[in-house]
Amino acid sequence: MKLKIIFAVTILALAAAGPAAGLIAAFSTLGPARIAACVAGMLALEALILTGIFERRAPVFGRIFWRGPAGLRAVSLTFDDGPNEPYTSRVLDILKEFDVRATFFLIGQNVEAFPDAARRAAAEGHELGNHGWDHGVLPLETPARIRDQIVRTNDAIMNATGARPVLFRASHGWRNPWVNGAAKGAGCRPVAWTLGVWDTDRPGAREIVRRTLRGLGGGSVILLHDGRGTEHGADSSQLVEALPEIIEGARAAGYHFLTLSEMAKEAGRK
Ligand SMILES: [Zn+2]
Numbered sequence: 001m002k003l004k005i006i007f008a009v010t011i012l013a014l015a016a017a018g019p020a021a022g023l024i025a026a027f028s029t030l031g032p033a034r035i036a037a038c039v040a041g042m043l044a045l046e047a048l049i050l051t052g053i054f055e056r057r058a059p060v061f062g063r064i065f066w067r068g069p070a071g072l073r074a075v076s077l078t079f080d081d082g083p084n085e086p087y088t089s090r091v092l093d094i095l096k097e098f099d100v101r102a103t104f105f106l107i108g109q110n111v112e113a114f115p116d117a118a119r120r121a122a123a124e125g126h127e128l129g130n131h132g133w134d135h136g137v138l139p140l141e142t143p144a145r146i147r148d149q150i151v152r153t154n155d156a157i158m159n160a161t162g163a164r165p166v167l168f169r170a171s172h173g174w175r176n177p178w179v180n181g182a183a184k185g186a187g188c189r190p191v192a193w194t195l196g197v198w199d200t201d202r203p204g205a206r207e208i209v210r211r212t213l214r215g216l217g218g219g220s221v222i223l224l225h226d227g228r229g230t231e232h233g234a235d236s237s238q239l240v241e242a243l244p245e246i247i248e249g250a251r252a253a254g255y256h257f258l259t260l261s262e263m264a265k266e267a268g269r270k
Contacts, residue, residue: 021042056173057192061176065189065190066221067194068258075220076262078129080225081131081200081226083104083115084117084234087240091240094247097244101127102126104226105131107132107135110232111156115159118160122162126259127167128157130169133148135171138170138174138175138179142178146176147182167191167260195212195215195216199225205238205239208239212242216255219267
């Protein structure tokens with residue numbers, strides 16, 4: 001789904017550049033070399049903007065934390081789009097059983113729907129991050145609305161748990177020039193991830209385990225989902241089924257687990 005949107009926007013942008021180049025050529029008094037330079041400049045600018053929006057790690061619209069030190073024998077498990085019951089509680093059960101601390105990026109609306117799960121996550125030592133109010137497409141929103149998405153979610157998490165988030169992850173990792181500033185203004189560091197395994201596509205628990213363990217590296221920030229957008233009760237059973245094997249596999253490969261803020265602190269030491 002996400003790839004399709006990125007692909008469609010990219011094709012549209014490039015398609016728009018074609019006629020624009022034609023118009024420049026038809027009406028311009030510039031020589032062919034200068035026209036070619038104009039077109040090349042437009043395409044380069046377009047590519048830069050598209051990269052800034054869709055490439056979660058790109059610093060085009062501000063720096064972002066997305067991986068820990070490669071030499072560290074540690075990884076971060078992060079769960080987006082919750083709370084979403086009963087799956088968030090099942091994830092918390094597993095993390096407790098294996099004594100793992102993780103980071104949950106919560107959606108404000110979902111916190112209002114499932115405050116108990118958010119409270120439990122905080123009480124059991126997990127880190128809570130801000131994932132926006134309604135999982136909207138931030139690059140299409142105004143600076144004021146982006147700020148509202150972040151502040152409302154911080155307030156919802158505070159009200160439910162007493163904990164104030166210090167991390168913000170944009171939905172889909174998509175940003176525009178105002179996202180980083182809005183996050184920082186609300187006291188949150190903008191963060192992304194190292195390894196996404198597309199678990200919301202529900203490829204089967206075995207495949208989720210395989211993709212995760214195959215992609216693991218020192219300092220990896222792993223993106224998993226205990227929910228799907230604002231869909232309350234979205235089926236995340238495959239992730240629940242995969243999680244014990246992911247934890248055991250990562251430990252067998254010599255990794256221990258850090259919350260995302262702990263990972264960022266390690267990165268700051270280097
Ligand atoms: Zn999300």
